[in-house]
Amino acid sequence: MVTDQIVRLIFSSFCSQIPIDFILTDFSKPTLTVEPQSPVFTGDSVTLRCELDKITGWEFLWSKDSNTESPEAETITISRVKVSDGGEYRCRARRGGNYTDYSEPVAVTIHEKPKPRVTIKPDRHIFGGETVTLRCDIYGEGVTSWRYNWYKDGSTSVFSERQEHTFSSVTESDAGKYFCYGTETEGSRSSHLSDDLTLSVSDHRAVLSVSPQKWLTEGDPVTLICEVNGSSTGWTFSWFTGTADYRDFFQLLSDSSRGAGGKYTVSSAELNHTGVYVCRAEKGKPAYKTGYSNIQQLWITEIIAVLSCQIIVLSGVSPPVSLIISPSRTQHFTSDSLSLSCEDQSNSDGWTVRRYTDSGRLEDCSSLRQGSQTGSTCTIRSTSTSDTGVYWCQSESGENYHPVNITTLAGVILESPVHPVTEGDNLTLRCLYKYTTVSNLSADFYKDGSLIQNQTTEMIIPTVSKSHEGFYYCKHPDRGESPKSWISVRGESH
Structure with missing residues (x-):
């Protein structure tokens, strides 16, 4: 039996009075394990365990990268690892003057924990009704697949688990601070939290103005000018008219030339141009359209003929009221x-x-x-x-x-x-x-x-x-x- 072998050896050494550091053949090599086994990120925990079966009472010696050994417990845990904690570890056991063989070396690899990068398209400042996409990118060594979590305004509730989250038609309630976080799909590693990304949403409004004025005489030129608040590029415009009987309906002007200029010009005003006008703007594919603009009303006064058929244009004709x-x-x-x-x-x-x-x-x-x-x-x-x-x-x-x-x-x-x-x-x-x-x-x-x-x-x-x-x-x-x-x-x- 094993016990008998040990006793005989010890007895022999004492009798010969020759100090012997002997190697046990039956239990000569402990097993070194590490958890988790895959490379880990800075800040994570690593547990190393030096296991020797059947015999108790051993002291465990640990070394890293073949440096000086230090006595530790059978299990050691590094709670917040740094890159410098990476290396090749091995252990062996000692009892009295007796040592086991060294374990097989185990490599511990530490990578910097990645920080996600958040991007937004087309812009951080967007207008209501437009489409905007948030994207979370994580570059971490050794990780092939990530699970993404999106958060808003410091909330702990996940509102999206997609790498790209798209708002098809944003509203002002979608405005806020967004950040993302990643966890390994098949593993225990995780990323840092990303920096906040602030999305601001404004209400798109088409604004209609008239030049030079709203009160005209037949033959005067007039221009309707349509602008979009806070934005000046990429828009095309349409003009509509209605009558006093229309409440919620405007009719597209038959000669409304849509274009990027934002102007609709009547070179010679006629009486039938009197009425209510609005405009709206659109851009993008699929097209995003603003609501109708504010209302502008044109009033055209007819030319009055006086004094032996001489035509006098009375731009200041006094109305009856x-x-x-x-x-x-x-x-x-x-x-x-x-x-x-x-x-x-x-x-x-x-x-x-x-x-x-x-x-x-x-x-x-x-x-x-x-x-x-x-x-x-x-x-x-x-x-x-x-x-x-x-x-x-x-x-x-x-x-x-x-x-x-x-x-x-x-x-x-x-x-x-x-x-x-x-x-x-x-x-x-x-x-x-x-x-x-x-x-x-x-x-x-x-x-x-x-x-x-x-x-x-x-x-x-x-x-x-x-x-x-x-x-x-x-x-x-x-x-x-x-x-x-x-x-x-x-x-x-x-």
């Missing part, structure tokens, strides 16, 4: 009172204030939640942003006169005249803000996008001429900027 607005400006604060009256030279009976809102609704003043009609006067007790639109006077026979574009908002507004300014008169513009003790702001004033006066509470043009027609707005460095207002200039009356 005027729309009087109080406060007298085209931009108004929300939650304020607004009064609109139809006044003619004889009496005001028989006139109704009507409006066409930016949402495409045709309404009477009496149908408004905060509105009431008394005679030919419409009163809105407390305005809201939904009151933005075109207002005009309508006769009992259905004739429409004197349209005015009204804008209501809570921020900065431009105080400008409702009616065209006569050549030679003074023009005063002010920048107003509701939530200050002094409503006048010291602001910069712009015409057609160019700065014309800076840091003043009001801008005064002492003698107005036709060259002063254009789109005006003001801008405050902290409060923001007002919408644009068209200032129309008519010829000097004689």
Whole structure:
């Protein structure tokens, strides 16, 4: 038996008084195992076990890369390995002066833990309705297949397990910070967390403006200009018209030339061009389309023949009725009172204030939640942003006169005249803000996008001429900027 062999050997050595370091032949080599067996990443745990069967009481000696041995337990665990922990390990056992053979060497390979790289196409800033793709790439040595996990805004809930996650039609709720994380498909290794990638989603809006003005005489040129907020490239445009009876439907203009220019020009306006216009834009394949733009209304006045058939173009012909607005400006604060009256030279009976809102609704003043009609006067007790639109006077026979574009908002507004300014008169513009003790702001004033006066509470043009027609707005460095207002200039009356 084994025990008898050991006893005889020990007895023999003592009797001869010759020190003997002997090698046991039956249990001479321990088995060294490592878990996990595959290469591991930095930060992971590695367990090494030196196993010697049947006999107990052994001390275990460990060495790495044939360096000096050190006594350790039968099992050693490196909880957070570094690249420097990699190498060739071996062990053997000792009891008294007796040693086993060395185990077979075992190589431990340590790779840097990979960090995923996240990308986004086409861009981090995207517009609602467009398609956007998030992609997670992980390059880790020795790993052929990864399981991907996507997270949003620090949540611990996985919202996608695809390497590429595509939003086919993004909304503002999809905006946020995204990051990914990978685990080995067939194994225990994992990656770092990726850096955050922020996706911002804006609402695409087509914005329609008119140049030079909305109120024209037959034969005048007019251009509709369609732009997309926050984006200027890759769009094609279409123009639509509707009648006062259309609520939710617009008809594509038969001669609407779609193109990248964003302009629709009528070289010689006719009476039948009077009406409501909108535009929309599209780009990409499959095409992404914006919603309809804000509404612009064109009004064409016919040429009047007088004085022995001599034709005189009266661009300043006075309509039979005027729309009087109080406060007298085209931009108004929300939650304020607004009064609109139809006044003619004889009496005001028989006139109704009507409006066409930016949402495409045709309404009477009496149908408004905060509105009431008394005679030919419409009163809105407390305005809201939904009151933005075109207002005009309508006769009992259905004739429409004197349209005015009204804008209501809570921020900065431009105080400008409702009616065209006569050549030679003074023009005063002010920048107003509701939530200050002094409503006048010291602001910069712009015409057609160019700065014309800076840091003043009001801008005064002492003698107005036709060259002063254009789109005006003001801008405050902290409060923001007002919408644009068209200032129309008519010829000097004689």
